[in-house]
Amino acid sequence: MAEVKLHGALLSPFVYRVIWALKLKGVPYEFVAEDLSNKSALLLKHNPVHKKIPVLVHGGKPVCESMVILEYIEETWPQNPLMPNNPYDRALARFWIKFAEDKGVAVWKMFRSTGQELQNTMKEALEMLQTVEEHGLGEKKFFNGDNIGLVDLAFGSIVYWLQVIEDVAGVKIFESHKFPHLHAWIENFKQVPVIEEKLPNQDELLVALKLRREQLMASA
Amino acid sequence: MAEVKLHGALPSPFVYRVIWALKLKGVPYEFVSEDLSNKSALLLKYNPVHKKIPVLVHGGKPVCESMVILEYIEETWPHNPSLMPNNPYDRAHARFWIKFAEDKGVAIWKMFRSTGQELQNTMKEALEMLQTVEEHGLGDKKFFNGDNIGLVDLAFGPIVYWLQVIEDVVGVKLFESHKFPHLHAWIENFKQIPVIEENLPNQDELLVALKLRREQLMASA
Numbered sequence: 001m002a003e004v005k006l007h008g009a010l011l012s013p014f015v016y017r018v019i020w021a022l023k024l025k026g027v028p029y030e031f032v033a034e035d036l037s038n039k040s041a042l043l044l045k046h047n048p049v050h051k052k053i054p055v056l057v058h059g060g061k062p063v064c065e066s067m068v069i070l071e072y073i074e075e076t077w078p079q080n081p082l083m084p085n086n087p088y089d090r091a092l093a094r095f096w097i098k099f100a101e102d103k104g105v106a107v108w109k110m111f112r113s114t115g116q117e118l119q120n121t122m123k124e125a126l127e128m129l130q131t132v133e134e135h136g137l138g139e140k141k142f143f144n145g146d147n148i149g150l151v152d153l154a155f156g157s158i159v160y161w162l163q164v165i166e167d168v169a170g171v172k173i174f175e176s177h178k179f180p181h182l183h184a185w186i187e188n189f190k191q192v193p194v195i196e197e198k199l200p201n202q203d204e205l206l207v208a209l210k211l212r213r214e215q216l217m218a219s220a
Numbered sequence: 221m222a223e224v225k226l227h228g229a230l231p232s233p234f235v236y237r238v239i240w241a242l243k244l245k246g247v248p249y250e251f252v253s254e255d256l257s258n259k260s261a262l263l264l265k266y267n268p269v270h271k272k273i274p275v276l277v278h279g280g281k282p283v284c285e286s287m288v289i290l291e292y293i294e295e296t297w298p299h300n301p302s303l304m305p306n307n308p309y310d311r312a313h314a315r316f317w318i319k320f321a322e323d324k325g326v327a328i329w330k331m332f333r334s335t336g337q338e339l340q341n342t343m344k345e346a347l348e349m350l351q352t353v354e355e356h357g358l359g360d361k362k363f364f365n366g367d368n369i370g371l372v373d374l375a376f377g378p379i380v381y382w383l384q385v386i387e388d389v390v391g392v393k394l395f396e397s398h399k400f401p402h403l404h405a406w407i408e409n410f411k412q413i414p415v416i417e418e419n420l421p422n423q424d425e426l427l428v429a430l431k432l433r434r435e436q437l438m439a440s441a
Contacts, residue, residue, distance in 0.1 A: 049320070049356050063312045065319055075308035087295035091283045098285055098322075099269070135269050 002059030004029040013157030014066040015054045023194045025077040082149040100154035103128040111165045137181045168209045222279030224249040231421040233378030234286040235274045243415045245297045303370045321375035324349040332386045358402045380407045389430045
């Protein structure tokens, strides 16, 4: 099989989506750690448009953008399917993947903001969570049904990081009485064996993100 | 075949993407015109999250978001013409550019709604978007999808076609042919595809409609 390499930086929620997908499919890969303050020539060659990680390189050919990579993984290694098997349910999945991409940014914006801007981004994040709780997840165990799928991976990184970012920013929005479905879902998500083995330790993540936020605030 | 309905409002660029895809596939459909200032209960039921058009309803089941609808059309009616490449790598490439069109194409709509410094900023964003697409997205190809149009062409088609009119409405010029020779050739080829040619809003009528809309926006700002 052609070689698979994943260019990334650990602690990136987007890189974790790809790690989870590769592990769920049982695809062996080599992790290439990138220094984001000093991006390699190879990264810039593989992702000239955005210059970002993750980049999946399969047989020397790069795929960029985490959710695009996940659909590529799903199509290239069809075992253990992570998308529904009919066009209509796939359309629903893609709707929610797009929602996660478009609205999930509120969580990253929260991380980078203070004062009034933090209040605004918290409001955005709350609306995003409310919509997902009510319309996206509903009563299902996972977004993909009985087993996790690409939509779960899309939201998994957002919600897991949110739980740490709340501590870092000193706020609380993801309350279990407000979001009972999502709270049950994230606990189930974290207990899926592949995910459990490949989650950044929350305490280490907290320390790293606290430092990063201090650096951001200092240079603002 | 189960009934296909397209809820939309003309001349929405997002609705046109869906019209083109359905016409290219030869899928008969009924157009349900929505009044965006007075959205129907049916629209709100079909798209409770965004309350927007277009919504494709197939056999009573709604699909929302224009590019999600386009992938659904491609998968549900996979016959020719094929609008996505036939291998995972090239499909990943196409999805990368579809996402780019969705994420960066907004600069055009923001230009339409802005004046003064904000207009200068959005013009800069739009220029960067065009430069990236000219250099990295299209390159020397006739269409984004190769010799024939595909979903990426339908993604960028309304962005560029509407841009040409929005430039006139706003009184600016950024999509210059000497700066964007590939994209200029591409949009001309795009507009000459029979299905597209027969289903394009008339540019003069679009200019009038958008001028009016911009005046309304500026007045209520």
